């Protein structure tokens with residue numbers, strides 16, 4: 001059992017958890033992830049390490065609600081526990097010693113790039129961060145990102161904060177601004193990572209994206225996470241999750257992630273019904 | 289000398305039609321009367337070849353003798369000196385190639401049901417409570433066991449018994465290795481496994497799940513910072529092999545590890561009570577013919593598939609599955625296509641597998657391991673309609689260990705190099721055994737390796753203690 005020491009609701013569907021996991025806190029590196037289970041009958045879900053505090057023995061993760069398990073996770077409060085948490089998994093991000101690295105984050109990815117930015121800062125490598133959200137309220141961890149990156153560019157669809165437009169437009173602007181860019185790391189929704197790959201390809205800049213196929217064990221035992229990179233099958237949990245964006249078969253990945261759509265919808269429906277009933281019961285209990 | 293009944297005392301089994309739809313255990317087990325009746329078939333041979341057939345040398349003749357005298361506790365205590373997992377081994381050992389394969393009665397009649405008796409004795413203890421085992425004086429030395437499969441559990445049990453302070457580190461959220469995630473409930477009920485593991489924990493073994501050795505903790509950390517004086521590595525051969533055929537990553541194509549893990553470890557057969565789903569469509573093909581393939585095929589039947597076909601490029605004679613599993617699979621309606629090899633998976637237009645193109649094979653000259661090599665028959669291609677495919681063509685050692693743990697010699701297929709009788713690896717204080725050393729083998733071979741390593745670790749640590757005392 002892994003105690004949740006601190007939480008912070010970042011947006012209506014995104015929550016930060018600081019969890020006591022001393023071994024992971026010590027061993028974890030930027031770009032790696034953990035696998036957690038909310039309860040004893042639960043799924044194993046992978047989440048990226050957002051931050052680590054080896055002294056305090058804590059790991060920070062940010063979970064965005066997309067289905068039943070992520071909703072169950074985000075219903076947990078301070079003082080409660082994750083049933084399981086294993087990691088750090090995957091290969092760490094290669095942190096350049098010099099040059100200029102641009103990290104792009106969307107959705108939970110804005111949090112996921114934090115550990116990489118902090119890693120670059122520790123090496124005194126120049127870094128920029130570009131994070132995107134629909135609107136100003138949905139921008140997450142702005143304070144911490146500003147602290148970690150040499151430059152932070154916020155993009156919103158409606159222009160309510162920072163640059164009005166997509167992260168890829170900002171990225172293109174940065175690349176063509178004259179300041180050299182040596183590497184790009186993008187984490188976020190698949191559409192965003194794909195768009196980043198398409199943006200950087202003509203410029204020939206090394207681009208890594210963190211793939212999120214369906215996983216079970218996260219140790220290379222099941223092969224659920226297989227992705228095609230450069231025409232070869234790779235296991236994202238042990239060979240990745242970061243891969244060269246120009247070599248990924250995104251269509252295959254998008255398709256494979258739809259394998260359990262029916263079951264995921266059914267699970268979400270069940271969860272929401274049970275949730276409603278629980279709320280009604282709680283309301284009934286407090287009625288005079 | 290009793291009159292020998294020509295055939296093995298039958299094992300009561302669940303009706304094939306009914307059981308093919310549930311995950312309840314297929315074999316019900318002997319009652320005391322049947323166990324003693326079966327024990328009476330043993331000739332108490334002067335040269336009990338049965339014992340030499342057992343990889344860990346269980347003194348079978350004596351065990352059976354005690355059983356026939358209704359001294360079940362004593363019989364089990366005797367087994368346990370050689371095999372700490374009798375409830376598991378009685379169920380899953382390939383007895384026909386091991387103990388029972390060498391039984392003299394088997395020369396004329398069916399061999400004595402050694403596995404059934406062993407299983408009975410273990411179950412008897414489960415029902416009637418175990419006898420307390422006395423533990424040696426604490427030795428004050430810590431040993432780490434990596435991996436909680438049969439090799440790790442056996443080594444842990446023995447070392448704990450000898451008085452060492454033992455911690456088992458397991459990557460998954462639950463202990464047992466293949467016994468947990470691979471072998472299904474209907475062959476090895478998880479209650480049996482839980483009981484064997486709980487007995488270890490009660491005896492003082494500490495099991496830490498969610499620790500991925502090489503990632504969460506390294507060998508150097510264990511030995512230099514955390515005070516473990518010896519380490520046993522029993523991480524198995526868990527990396528699934530694929531065939532690298534066109535279309536292999538289509539939706540609906542599983543490795544047997546994934547399919548079985550979803551069902552066994554994650555409880556998908558009880559979806560939605562458990563959160564993890566599994567797909568087992570109307571028509572399923574399983575590629576391969578080992579124990580894993582049989583388990584996958586029989587799980588697919590139980591998960592609701594109507595037609596399950598095992599496709600194997602060799603013939604029935606080369607099949608490596610246990611005979612009992614094969615027979616049970618046939619009874620449950622699994623079909624077999626021998627001498628057929630898949631060459632391509634066909635897309636239904638939406639990214640799901642809808643067919644498997646196969647080629648007929650015939651047996652050619654024997655290869656280096658003496659098995660006749662299958663060669664394709666020209667112009668023999670055909671398409672098998674399928675909704676799911678389960679690839680079960682074997683596993684290799686997981687590269688995670690060798691990638692993260694420098695200084696351990698590995699073989700060219702990625703296994704760890706370790707001495708046969710001791711499990712000693714290329715690094716002092718580090719021992720290994722089970723599938724990580726031998727490649728995919730059997731539960732009892734892994735358990736036996738754990739046992740030998742435990743005794744080598746004891747020798748090593750005793751020597752270290754002696755040196756420390758002298759200094």
Ligand SMILES: Cc1cc2nc3c(=O)[nH]c(=O)nc-3n(C[C@H](O)[C@H](O)[C@H](O)COP(=O)(O)OP(=O)(O)OC[C@H]3O[C@@H](n4cnc5c(N)ncnc54)[C@H](O)[C@@H]3O)c2cc1C
Pocket residue numbers: 033043045046047048049061062063064065066067068069070071108112211212213214215241257258264265267268
């Ligand atoms: C290496 C890795 C790192 C990740 N890091 C984070 C993180 O830091 N924070 C975070 O919130 N999420 C992260 N994810 C995604 C997260 O694991 C999934 O969102 C989660 O498993 C969904 O579970 P669910 O039961 O809530 O949703 P489900 O019911 O399983 O799925 C609901 C919806 O989400 C989609 N979906 C399913 N699986 C994934 C997936 N793996 N990735 C994206 N969408 C998916 C489905 O197609 C469906 O539309 C990561 C995934 C990987 C592989």
Ligand SMILES: Cc1cc2nc3c(=O)[nH]c(=O)nc-3n(C[C@H](O)[C@H](O)[C@H](O)COP(=O)(O)OP(=O)(O)OC[C@H]3O[C@@H](n4cnc5c(N)ncnc54)[C@H](O)[C@@H]3O)c2cc1C
Pocket residue numbers: 219380381382434435436437438439440457458459460463464465466467470471499500501502522523524525526548579580581583610686688689721722723724728729730731732734
């Ligand atoms: C489906 C299936 C059916 C089988 N049926 C039979 C049968 O009927 N009879 C029979 O005799 N044999 C059978 N076998 C073979 C038998 O199960 C194996 O030979 C045996 O389990 C090997 O034991 P082991 O201790 O070496 O490793 P495993 O049982 O593989 O256990 C290894 C453990 O180590 C853990 N691990 C791996 N890497 C790490 C790491 N880095 N850190 C921490 N932990 C780690 C794994 O999660 C696992 O729990 C079957 C195998 C399979 C897959």
Ligand code: SF4
Pocket residue numbers: 341342343344345346348371377378381383386387388402403406732
């Ligand atoms: S351990 Fe296996 S091989 Fe040995 S006697 Fe028991 S069933 Fe037979």
Ligand code: SF4
Pocket residue numbers: 329330331332333335336337338339348349352390391392393400402
């Ligand atoms: S070989 Fe068979 S008959 Fe002889 S002692 Fe062993 S089990 Fe009994």
Ligand code: FES
Pocket residue numbers: 214215216217218219220221222223224225226235236237238
């Ligand atoms: S998640 Fe199982 S092999 Fe990667």
